[in-house]
Amino acid sequence: xxxxxITLLFFIGIPLCSPAQNDAGILKNNFSVYPGLNDYSKxxxxxxxxxxxxxxKNIRKEYNEIITEKNTALLTELKENNFLFDTEISGYLSSVxxxxxxxxxxNKNEYHFFVSRSHVINASxxxxxxxxxxxxxxxxxxxxxxxAMVFCHEIAHYLLNHVNNAxxxxxxxxxxxxxxxxxxxxxxxKYNTKKQLEDLFITDLFNRRRHNRxxxxxxxxxxxxxxxxxxxxxxxxxxxxxxxxTSDSIAIKTSIKxxxxxxxxxxxxxxxxxxxxxxxxxxxxxxxxxTLKTHPDCAVRKIYAEKYFAxxxxxxxxxxxxENTGFAKIKQAAVIEEARYSKDKERLSYYLYQLxxxxxxxxxxxxxxxxxxxxxxxFYLKQKNHTLAFVIDSPYATENANDEYAKLxxxxxxxxxxxxxxxxxxxxxxxxxxxxxxxxxxxKFQELNKN
Amino acid sequence: xxxxIAIVFLxxxxxxxxxxxxxxxFDEVKEITVRNVGVIKKNNEIKGYFSFYEYDKVDKNTILxxxxxxxxxxxxxxxxxxxGPKTWELISSGFDGNNFCFKFFDxxxxxxxxxxxxxxxxxxxxxxxxxxxxxxxxxxRMYRYNTKVELNILPDNGFVxxxxxxxxxxxxxxxxxxxxxxxxxxxxxxxxxxxAIVPSFVGSNSEMMITFIAKVGKGAYxxxxxxxxxxxxxxxxxxxxxxxxxxxxxxxxxxxxxxxxGKIIMVGLNYPNKDVxxxxxxxxxFVEMDxxxxxxKSESQTFEESLGKYFPMENKKLAGDYLFYVHGxxxxxxxxxxxxxxxxxxxxxxxxxxxxxxxxxxxxxxxLELENMIIIEFDADGKIMQAKEIPKxxxxxxxxxxxxxxxxxxxxxSTANGLGWLDYMYSLKNEDRSEITFSFLDYExxxxxxxxxxxxxxxxxxxxxxxxxxxAIKNEKATFTHLYPAKAGYVLQMNYFKKKxxxxxxxxxxx
Numbered sequence: 018x019x020x021x022x023i024t025l026l027f028f029i030g031i032p033l034c035s036p037a038q039n040d041a042g043i044l045k046n047n048f049s050v051y052p053g054l055n056d057y058s059k060x061x062x063x064x065x066x067x068x069x070x071x072x073x074k075n076i077r078k079e080y081n082e083i084i085t086e087k088n089t090a091l092l093t094e095l096k097e098n099n100f101l102f103d104t105e106i107s108g109y110l111s112s113v114x115x116x117x118x119x120x121x122x123x124n125k126n127e128y129h130f131f132v133s134r135s136h137v138i139n140a141s142x143x144x145x146x147x148x149x150x151x152x153x154x155x156x157x158x159x160x161x162x163x164x165a166m167v168f169c170h171e172i173a174h175y176l177l178n179h180v181n182n183a184x185x186x187x188x189x190x191x192x193x194x195x196x197x198x199x200x201x202x203x204x205x206x207k208y209n210t211k212k213q214l215e216d217l218f219i220t221d222l223f224n225r226r227r228h229n230r231x232x233x234x235x236x237x238x239x240x241x242x243x244x245x246x247x248x249x250x251x252x253x254x255x256x257x258x259x260x261x262x263t264s265d266s267i268a269i270k271t272s273i274k275x276x277x278x279x280x281x282x283x284x285x286x287x288x289x290x291x292x293x294x295x296x297x298x299x300x301x302x303x304x305x306x307x308t309l310k311t312h313p314d315c316a317v318r319k320i321y322a323e324k325y326f327a328x329x330x331x332x333x334x335x336x337x338x339x340e341n342t343g344f345a346k347i348k349q350a351a352v353i354e355e356a357r358y359s360k361d362k363e364r365l366s367y368y369l370y371q372l373x374x375x376x377x378x379x380x381x382x383x384x385x386x387x388x389x390x391x392x393x394x395x396f397y398l399k400q401k402n403h404t405l406a407f408v409i410d411s412p413y414a415t416e417n418a419n420d421e422y423a424k425l426x427x428x429x430x431x432x433x434x435x436x437x438x439x440x441x442x443x444x445x446x447x448x449x450x451x452x453x454x455x456x457x458x459x460x461k462f463q464e465l466n467k468n
Numbered sequence: 469x470x471x472x473i474a475i476v477f478l479x480x481x482x483x484x485x486x487x488x489x490x491x492x493x494f495d496e497v498k499e500i501t502v503r504n505v506g507v508i509k510k511n512n513e514i515k516g517y518f519s520f521y522e523y524d525k526v527d528k529n530t531i532l533x534x535x536x537x538x539x540x541x542x543x544x545x546x547x548x549x550x551x552g553p554k555t556w557e558l559i560s561s562g563f564d565g566n567n568f569c570f571k572f573f574d575x576x577x578x579x580x581x582x583x584x585x586x587x588x589x590x591x592x593x594x595x596x597x598x599x600x601x602x603x604x605x606x607x608x609r610m611y612r613y614n615t616k617v618e619l620n621i622l623p624d625n626g627f628v629x630x631x632x633x634x635x636x637x638x639x640x641x642x643x644x645x646x647x648x649x650x651x652x653x654x655x656x657x658x659x660x661x662x663x664a665i666v667p668s669f670v671g672s673n674s675e676m677m678i679t680f681i682a683k684v685g686k687g688a689y690x691x692x693x694x695x696x697x698x699x700x701x702x703x704x705x706x707x708x709x710x711x712x713x714x715x716x717x718x719x720x721x722x723x724x725x726x727x728x729x730g731k732i733i734m735v736g737l738n739y740p741n742k743d744v745x746x747x748x749x750x751x752x753x754f755v756e757m758d759x760x761x762x763x764x765k766s767e768s769q770t771f772e773e774s775l776g777k778y779f780p781m782e783n784k785k786l787a788g789d790y791l792f793y794v795h796g797x798x799x800x801x802x803x804x805x806x807x808x809x810x811x812x813x814x815x816x817x818x819x820x821x822x823x824x825x826x827x828x829x830x831x832x833x834x835x836l837e838l839e840n841m842i843i844i845e846f847d848a849d850g851k852i853m854q855a856k857e858i859p860k861x862x863x864x865x866x867x868x869x870x871x872x873x874x875x876x877x878x879x880x881x882s883t884a885n886g887l888g889w890l891d892y893m894y895s896l897k898n899e900d901r902s903e904i905t906f907s908f909l910d911y912e913x914x915x916x917x918x919x920x921x922x923x924x925x926x927x928x929x930x931x932x933x934x935x936x937x938x939x940a941i942k943n944e945k946a947t948f949t950h951l952y953p954a955k956a957g958y959v960l961q962m963n964y965f966k967k968k969x970x971x972x973x974x975x976x977x978x979x
Binding site: 296430 | 543
């Protein structure tokens with residue numbers, strides 16, 4: 018809990034809309050280790066005890082095991098540099114989160130808010146009051162009010178006890194006399210036992226997904242009520258669901274073909290051509306796909322929000338704790354930081370993809386140019402040692418003509434050592450005014466030039 | 469071709485046929501026994517991988533299997549549930565560009581079955597062959613061996629399988645494709661004149677398929693054969709032409725065929741006599757035929773004439789008494805031909821010599837000494853454009869049984885190749901043939917501190933340039949490591965960790 022007070026203290030001294038101070042948008046203070054880890058761990062222990070005490074004795078052990086496993090995973094993630102504890106991005110997002118709690122008179126001590134460095138467009142809530150916002154979410158947000166609406170939705174999940182109820186319901190179902198009788202009956206049989214068990218669990222999965230979707234609508238409903246009290250304007254909220262629906266294309270700022278053309282990379286047209294995918298199995302029927310969805314359609318949610326705001330119009334601003342330009346700079350810092358996260362995790366093909374996109378976002382940025390060059394040089398050296406495949410993702414076939422990452426992977430897959438060399442040298446020659454060849458880098462570059 | 473040559477030789481010499489079956493447990497499916505794992509090819513292009521595993525018992529005699537397919541990058545394509553007999557095995561698979569074909573074998577019922585699935589995993593065609601041969605017959609041994617032989621794939625046009633399933637000491641051809649009614653079966657007649665008739669698939673276009681046929685004469689020790697090139701209609705299997713496999717007066721064994729402007733263009737090995745199954749080739753031939761089997765143009769040259777311009781030769785052999793074993797011939801995007809082979813020579817150990825004298829028999833303990841790989845690029849007229857010797861550590865095959873000692877070196881090399889004793893592994897190409905690779909094993913120490921010396925080597929032809937690269941196959945923690953062919957330029961290394969009950973599959977990109 019101490020973390021929130023620390024971050025709030027930062028807000029008092031630092032303007033909330035303060036942009037990243039260097040050209041590259043690199044965060045200056047990136048506290049990778051959560052300072053309140055011990056207190057948070059104690060909090061999780063207390064919550065698990067409290068929630069377990071309210072349950073039937075028969076399912077307590079199983080409940081404890083499931084939640085402890087989740088808590089352990091979460092604490093491990095917190096220790097392993099997966100979350101952001103800086104003054105700018107997480108400070109700003111925390112301020113939005115706590116503004117919502119404040120305006121709704123909710124007990125701040127019940128909540129923990131973390132910013133994950135992941136690029137995946139998502140936010141999530143846990144049964145213990147932990148709410149996580151991924152950096153990737155910021156990529157598609159156009160206003161602070163939209164961010165606030167997402168947080169309201171997650172807080173609503175907690176207030177409605179959705180996660181805890183789902184876990185308990187699942188355990189209760191698996192321990193119910195009806196379910197146990199069915200399993201016993203199947204086990205008695207000599208043949209087709211696995212098939213029957215699989216069918217039983219698939220039915221359960223369908224039921225759970227159906228239940229999840231109804232929970233999402235409830236969270237939207239309560240989320241809108243919470244949002245109404247935050248003083249944010251509602252104008253941009255229905256459009257939030259359009260953004261969520263088209264999130265994949267919003268994040269693309271340039272095509273790989275354009276990048277090749279800009280950087281004088283001799284490209285093969287087949288890298289950018291979408292072909293029919295080889296498959297083995299019929300495409301899943303629409304009704305089954307719909308049944309397996311965890312969330313209702315964005316279009317449905319948008320209509321619901323529009324109807325709500327038609328009855329309860331909110332005339333407030335789109336920005337309260339920041340302003341448009343400040344928000345844009347926070348977003349800039351976020352895309353750089355989520356790219357750095359890919360680098361930390363050694364997912365280097367995705368890092369290159371993010372750098373290429375960021376290069377298109379922030380033209381002439383020294384840091385980005387330098388990183389692309391170092392990455393290409395590193396790819397050459399790794400390829401020389403036959404270790405490149407360990408740090409780049411495997412290509413995948415897609416029929417989505419807008420999947421630029423698939424095209425990049427196809428291109429990297431086609432590159433041999435000679436091509437990596439040629440591309441690295443070309444890139445350096447074209448961008449050397451941005452690139453600082455320090456002695457170590459120079460040594461590596463000389464090695465490439467020599468071979 | 470090589471596998472068929474090997475089995476004929478083995479059958480003649482009454483050696484047992486070696487079989488290898490593997491049962492593997494994957495981490496993700498601890499309770500499931502994997503029957504077969506393999507690659508899905510479209511000719512020499514890797515399109516993906518399959519695993520075939522037992523999933524559930526349907527009744528006393530039937531198992532519910534799952535057939536899981538992945539693409540060439542190991543991305544999941546889908547899983548199909550198939551019911552089949554307990555003893556079922558998935559022997560071979562292929563993709564013709566539209567449909568998948570799987571070859572199942574049931575050793576208990578002595579049947580094998582070809583099943584064709586479309587890309588929706590729906591069975592669209594099948595063909596079953598029941599064998600009526602006696603267990604101890606030569607034909608049955610040849611049949612058993614050939615159930616292991618890979619399916620032949622006709623690009624975008626179906627699949628062909630040869631089988632020794634009749635008592636005529638001949639073979640049958642089964643053709644099947646993705647249209648429910650498009651399948652046929654033809655038995656090649658023997659007429660009792662030959663002790664065996666051995667087919668070898670050469671290639672196809674949309675109308676015809678070319679098969680090389682060697683008819684082995686009767687007589688206990690006869691290995692020489694009458695050799696023919698058979699063109700069959702893909703529509704119904706009817707004979708379009710069958711001509712003696714002779715070019716420039718030499719016996720000709722085609723290895724690669726392409727079709728161009730009404731011509732059939734073949735490249736293959738030429739032999740000084742009819743013993744093409746166990747004898748040694750003398751050189752290469754480039755033959756053009758019309759669609760009636762008439763030779764329009766042919767060019768033959770001995771290895772001495774061709775290799776001799778690039779490598780030192782002594783007594784018609786490569787320096788050091790080495791012979792050249794041709795492993796593969798591939799046509800490139802530039803309409804040139806790549807011929808890849810391995811240097812070898814027959815070696816008799818000192819103990820072997822003593823045994824030979826004492827037993828007054830021929831041969832003694834004989835093995836083959838294996839040396840460097842050789843790759844040559846020819847133009848369409850048979851003129852060498854470039855040739856390279858790719859170094860690899862000198863190694864030896866296991867010893868052959870003493871009674872094989874008197875066989876000529878090429879016969880032993882063919883046998884060793886059939887048994888997987890030579891260092892060459894396989895050749896692969898990408899779709900437009902701009903990149904072709906020949907893979908081999910090598911036992912050279914790549915690094916000083918290497919404990920084991922087990923390397924994967926690859927010769928790569930890309931846009932006219934030949935390069936080679938090697939990578940050490942090592943994962944000290946793995947219980948065992950196995951290599952699978954992968955997409956052009958890569959090798960797939962599977963590591964099994966017994967304690968962790970885990971399998972890892974790693975793509976390694978070669979330079």
